[in-house]
Amino acid sequence: xxxxxxxxxxxxxxxxxxxxxxxxxxxxxxxxxxxxxxxxxxxxxxxxxxxxxxxxxxxxxxxxxxxxxxxxxxxxxxxxxxxxxxxxxxxxxxxxxxxxxxxxxxxxxxxxxxxxxxxxxxxxxxxxxxxxxxxxxxxxxxxxxxxxxxxxxxxxxxxxxxxxxxxxxxxxxxxxxxxxxxxxxxxxxxxxxxxxxxxxxxxxxxxxxxxxxxxxxxxxxxxxxxxxxxxxxxxxxx
Numbered sequence: 001x002x003x004x005x006x007x008x009x010x011x012x013x014x015x016x017x018x019x020x021x022x023x024x025x026x027x028x029x030x031x032x033x034x035x036x037x038x039x040x041x042x043x044x045x046x047x048x049x050x051x052x053x054x055x056x057x058x059x060x061x062x063x064x065x066x067x068x069x070x071x072x073x074x075x076x077x078x079x080x081x082x083x084x085x086x087x088x089x090x091x092x093x094x095x096x097x098x099x100x101x102x103x104x105x106x107x108x109x110x111x112x113x114x115x116x117x118x119x120x121x122x123x124x125x126x127x128x129x130x131x132x133x134x135x136x137x138x139x140x141x142x143x144x145x146x147x148x149x150x151x152x153x154x155x156x157x158x159x160x161x162x163x164x165x166x167x168x169x170x171x172x173x174x175x176x177x178x179x180x181x182x183x184x185x186x187x188x189x190x191x192x193x194x195x196x197x198x199x200x201x202x203x204x205x206x207x208x209x210x211x212x213x214x215x216x217x218x219x220x221x222x223x224x225x226x227x228x229x230x231x232x233x234x235x236x237x238x
Contacts, residue, residue, distance in 0.1 A: 004018065004019075004038075004039060004040075005017070005018060005037065005038045005039070005040065005041050005043075005044040006018075006019075006020060006022075006023035006035060006036070006037050006038075006044070007035060007036055007037075007038060007044035007045070007047050007048045007051070008023055008026045008027060008034070008035040009034040009035065009047075009048055009051035009074070010034035010035075010051075010072075010074070010075070011023075011026035011027045011034070011035060011102070012025070012026045012027075012102050013026045013102060014026070014048075014102070015048075016041060016044045016045060016048070020037070023035060034051055034072075034074065036051075051074065072139050073137050073139060073191065075136065075137065076136065076137040076138060076139045076191070077098065077099070077100040077131065077134070077136050077137070077138045077139070078097075078098070078099040078100070078139055078141070078203070079096065079097070079098050079099075079124075079127045079128075079131075079138060079139065079140045079141065080096070080097040080140075080141045080142075080201075080203030080204055080206070080207045081094070081095070081096050081097075081120070081123035081124050081127055081140060081141070081142050081207055082094065082095050082120070082123060082142070082143060082144075082197070082204060082207035082208045082210075082211050083095070083116065083118075083119025083120040083121070083122060083123045083144075083211050084116050084119055084120075084208075084211055084212070084215070085114050085115060085116055085118075085119055085215065086215060088115055088116050089113055089114060089115045089226070090113065090114075091110065091111070091112055091113065091114075091215050091216075091220060092110055092111050092113075092114035092115065092116070092118070092119040092211075092215055092223070093108060093109065093110035093111075093119060093210070093211040093212065093213070093214030093215035093216075093217075094108060094109055094110070094119045094120070094122050094123035094126065094207075094210075094211050094214065095107070095108045095123065095206070095207035095208065095209065095210025095211040095213075095214065096108065096123050096126060096127045096207060096210070097203050097206050097207055097210075098127060098130070098131070099203075100136070106206070106210060107126060107127070107130070107210075108210040108211065108213065108214040109122075109126065109214055110211075110214035110215050110217055110220045111220050111221060111222065111223035111226070112220040112221065112222055112223070113222070113223060113226065113227060114223040114226050115226065117144070117146050117147070117173070117174060118174055118177060118223060118225070118226055119211065120142065120144035120146065120147045121144075121147055121174060121177040121178075121181065122177065123142075123207070123211070124140060124142065124147060124181065125177060125180055125181055125184070127140070128140075128181070128184045128185075128188060128190070129184065131188065132184060132187065132188065133187075134188075135189075136189075137189045137190075137191065138188060138189060138190045138191070139190075139191050139193060140190060140191070140192050140193065141193045141194075141195045141201075141203060141204065142192070142193075142194065142195070143194065143195050143196060143197030143204055144194075145194060147192075148192045148193070148194045149194075150178070151181070151185070151192055152192050156178045156181070156182055157182065159172045159178065160178070160179070160182060164178075174225075176225040176229075177225065
């Protein structure tokens with residue numbers, strides 16, 4: 001039987017739509033969109049009361065872009081982050097996309113001298129600092145394995161417990177950012193997801209553009225944590 005009604009549980013506008021084009025406007029490019037088609041309005045309304053399903057339906061327009069994230073928790077705030085710099089180290093920037101309650105917010109910034117990893121971390125920090133105090137689950141999507149694995153594999157907490165030394169005795173980089181990040185995570189319900197960069201993921205691609213644009217801004221401020229650390233290292237060899 002041909003489906004005539006589309007229920008959107010997570011999207012720009014939630015509800016029941018009589019045709020796919022109308023429903024697609026609410027979910028296309030919306031990270032974590034949750035929707036399903038039904039042969040009757042009654043079934044669609046019933047599903048909306050408890051929007052759970054085993055297999056996510058995907059209506060593709062042929063663009064190849066990733067549009068839905070089955071791993072997203074129902075009702076969670078979606079955060080995409082990305083960061084990078086020129087020459088590494090060099091001028092750097094970060095980009096953030098936050099999607100919550102059908103609204104989308106974009107944030108970006110940059111520094112005159114920094115590193116790729118610091119910008120990836122700063123993007124997540126800025127997003128979480130903005131969301132601190134909220135009681136809603138947060139799902140973060142990042143293409144930085146350094147950042148995601150540092151949290152999900154427990155590396156950062158082990159480093160902290162070991163006086164910010166690695167298992168082999170080596171020094172941990174970016175301690176200032178890891179410290180701030182762990183403090184934030186103690187008070188928030190955050191789940192981390194790694195996504196492949198430059199692979200058609202709309203949220204990730206947008207963050208990348210924001211980060212690149214921020215890097216090219218004039219008169220960027222100093223990344224105090226990085227420049228102070230670099231100065232200390234230089235002085236140690238004087």
